[in-house]
Amino acid sequence: MKTLSIKDIALKANVSITTVSFIINGKAKEKAISDAVIKKVQKIIKESGYKPNQLARSLRTGNSNIIGLIVEDISNSFFSSIARLIEDKAYKKGYKIIYSSTENKIEKTKELISLFKNRKVDAYIISPIKGIEEDIQDLLNDNKPVILFDRNLPNINTSYVGANHFSASYQAVESFIKDGKQNIALVTTDIDVQQIVERFEGYKKSIIDHGLPYQDGLVLNIPFSQEEATTIKQIKELLQNRTIDAVLFATNYLAISGLKALKELEKKINESFSVIGYDDHEAFELHSPSISTIQQPLEEIAEAIIQLILAQLAAKTKLPEQQVVIPAKLIIRN
Amino acid sequence: MKTLSIKDIALKANVSITTVSFIINGKAKEKAISDAVIKKVQKIIKESGYKPNQLARSLRTGNSNIIGLIVEDISNSFFSSIARLIEDKAYKKGYKIIYSSTENKIEKTKELISLFKNRKVDAYIISPIKGIEEDIQDLLNDNKPVILFDRNLPNINTSYVGANHFSASYQAVESFIKDGKQNIALVTTDIDVQQIVERFEGYKKSIIDHGLPYQDGLVLNIPFSQEEATTIKQIKELLQNRTIDAVLFATNYLAISGLKALKELEKKINESFSVIGYDDHEAFELHSPSISTIQQPLEEIAEAIIQLILAQLAAKTKLPEQQVVIPAKLIIRN
DNA sequence: CTGAAAGCGCTTACAG
DNA sequence: CTGAAAGCGCTTACAG
The missing domain is CATH 3.40.50.2300 (Response regulator)
Known part of the structure; x- marks a missing residue:
């Protein structure tokens, strides 16, 4: 039950791992691989159930297709609902979300950011607390997209989404x-x-x-x-x-x-x-x-967050920051 | 702001990366590195804020210190409470938890298992549904610890924790x-x-x-x-x-x-x-x-799960499976 | 149209 | 007491 590597596929298909890699990554056309080879390799991949090792891929490319979501408390329905909406939307674009709770503790939040950094998370969505300005600034200096939501941090120049x-x-x-x-x-x-x-x-x-x-x-x-x-x-x-x-x-x-x-x-x-x-x-x-x-209109907030983050992820250069303020509504029930 | 690698530390300390690696991993004594070198290297690590790249480490060692938790719906308070308790306990032993919801969908569950597998998760805690027996068996054949909880799967030989x-x-x-x-x-x-x-x-x-x-x-x-x-x-x-x-x-x-x-x-x-x-x-x-x-006594359930998983993780050989059944209590409120 | 080779950042068996 | 080197599984610039 040894798990397969790209090398095994290349061997079976009798081509180089370069060719296999190009095919996996949809660069076959661009690299002018012949149709026959593409078909053959895809067939072998399918039959063998080969899945590329994401760790190796991330190590090499420096990105992970993961967005980190850091909130106060994921078991609070406000945050879990937002998380769920963001997850769905991100998933469709090929991004996974990993999330964790800060419990409003500065130390725990710093650790989380450091943990996510270590895992090469591509972008951050953070409901911040005071005291982590420096850590967020480091992320920004490192060219990682960061969207703050629910709460803003006055001295940080990055996009924000929240209610009035x-x-x-x-x-x-x-x-x-x-x-x-x-x-x-x-x-x-x-x-x-x-x-x-x-x-x-x-x-x-x-x-x-x-x-x-x-x-x-x-x-x-x-x-x-x-x-x-x-x-x-x-x-x-x-x-x-x-x-x-x-x-x-x-x-x-x-x-x-x-x-x-x-x-x-x-x-x-x-x-x-x-x-x-x-x-x-x-x-x-x-x-x-x-x-x-x-x-607070959860759907609108989630939508604004994911738009901003995907736009920044797709852009080669830093986009101008935006402050999105969405009105909250008073619901009178009797 | 280039992030530091073990090579940079080795260079600064004027030792080989082997030595740095031994020190980081607490093998300095065992490998008989001199105290002076240990001190010097530790000082440099501390001052520079160097953190080992977990991706590289996982790629090399094949394990990640991550436990995957797969439940029906993480926003249900039963599951989120269990998750929180497990997270706390695991954290103390140096393990992180990543979790996700199946929504009782076979396809989504299979994808999650495959995703976690890809990320080289060390062990699995799963609240399963019928139809994923084969995927769980694959994990077991691959020598990954798997604990089922909340629901059992009749034909799978692995430990289980749940209420009566x-x-x-x-x-x-x-x-x-x-x-x-x-x-x-x-x-x-x-x-x-x-x-x-x-x-x-x-x-x-x-x-x-x-x-x-x-x-x-x-x-x-x-x-x-x-x-x-x-x-x-x-x-x-x-x-x-x-x-x-x-x-x-x-x-x-x-x-x-x-x-x-x-x-x-x-x-x-x-x-x-x-x-x-x-x-x-x-x-x-x-x-x-x-x-x-x-x-259901959440604390007891979480405790039983984490005990079983840590024991299996620490063991070199497969432990006998256990079926832990915990009585649920009727709480009469008036 | 396709491949050999370098390199991402680590760990570890081996050598001295 | 310490280091050179191989290798984990990928991607990609370069060469042909």
Whole structure:
């Protein structure tokens, strides 16, 4: 069961490995290999089930037809959905995707980039955190295409795809206010990334623009890696200690924790108490009542990312960077 | 920014690449390299940030320190949790995991195996489907460790880790009956894998053992790749056309569709109508009322898998295969 | 129309 | 105690 090499095929076909290589790589015509030889070699390849060793190919050519996808947490449905869409689209162009989660840890992210680099990944799609600017710059200096998404990094000159979180959370708060809500809380996370900061700023600006007082005490910052039990406890405390008639959750998993807190408090969502979540989650629609949410158009985001990356991969020279900002939509469910 | 090779290090250190290689691979002592040389070379490696090219290393040694994980759907929380646990454990032993989803498609699964083979993956963890027996046998003949999990394949002689689904669904039905339920439905999927068949058989046997009539019409087989909207429609029809006072769902995503169907029908879960799900889902606990469920002990399963795979990887000879069956637990929530 | 040969970056048996 | 050389399986510039 020794696995076959190009040499074995060349031997069987009684031609040189050069000829076999040209045929495998679709360069037969260009190299003017005779039809008879092409047919013969293809037949032998087919019959023997020979598959070129990708490792050797990558080692020689320096590229791998692999795109690396680095996200916060691949088990979060926002990221897994994007990953799935990108994978499908990339596959059709002959690229495979390998992905991994950073868990918002700088060290882990650096290791991942280094690992992918070592495996000669052709291009990178990264949902970044602060502290890895240098590593990304190295990639760029190395002429590797890098697309940032979901979060931008101010000092990096590369393309970015993401939603407009400022205006999304501005609108969410506005919809609360139109419903007559006065004391609107925000439950968010403490990670210092643009996308999260924007959600806070949209919240704050909307409150102020509509003539309500901004209250620091209504904003709860949850540490990212905190145990969920602690998060639930903190949300319960917020809800018990303050007069609150509406809550905006800045991420889907915070909203889930929030719903658990409400359940434990036996506090109902109704005309006098509203909730809006972020991104989507299977539990939102199923919940009684269904949970309204700010949704990012996943398909559009995935499409924009893959377009940019394929364009850069196909180009010989560096393309001008683009900032693609896609509006998020407020979905009101009742 | 040319990336460094072992040659560059050898040059800088003024030694041969052989010596550098020995030092990198921890064979310096064994090869009796002098301490002075070791220190010097290590210093240069550190300062230059040199990382060995894994592709070249794999090409030469024939192994990659990568374990391939092939599951039905990585975005299902059962599989993503297992993947996460395995990843952590493997990482500590110097192995990386790459994973991908089969979506229960034979062709896609074959392609994945072939892809992983091409990338010289050292070992395989597979949640299999029928129709890939030959491909797995090829792997085994090639002396690659393969662990099957979640589902077994009768004619393959390799280790397996999974839960006892027969007794789990037997118990679930028993608990319905003890609660006075008489007309118990099963919503399951049509994929022909042992794990799903067992769930059906446990259901049927439990009904018969407790003196109830088994009714074919109370078992709904949902095609795996069917649109969710259709699934919800079929579940609604079942519930409307039949007298049913309890439903066992054979997978977590079917339970979610079932809950959506109940919501659309405005049918409440209460003393006279019960539901049990399978595996877990964030929405189960959050639901009002919370949904009882059959849970597989993820940590134990992951632990068993990784133990078996690491043992086989460390062994020079083929280890005897083991069938590890772990009991699933019925979690009653109210 | 086709092939011999160099080289990608490593590891390792062999020699000294 | 250390190194020269072969070889893993490919691709491609060059030659004819």
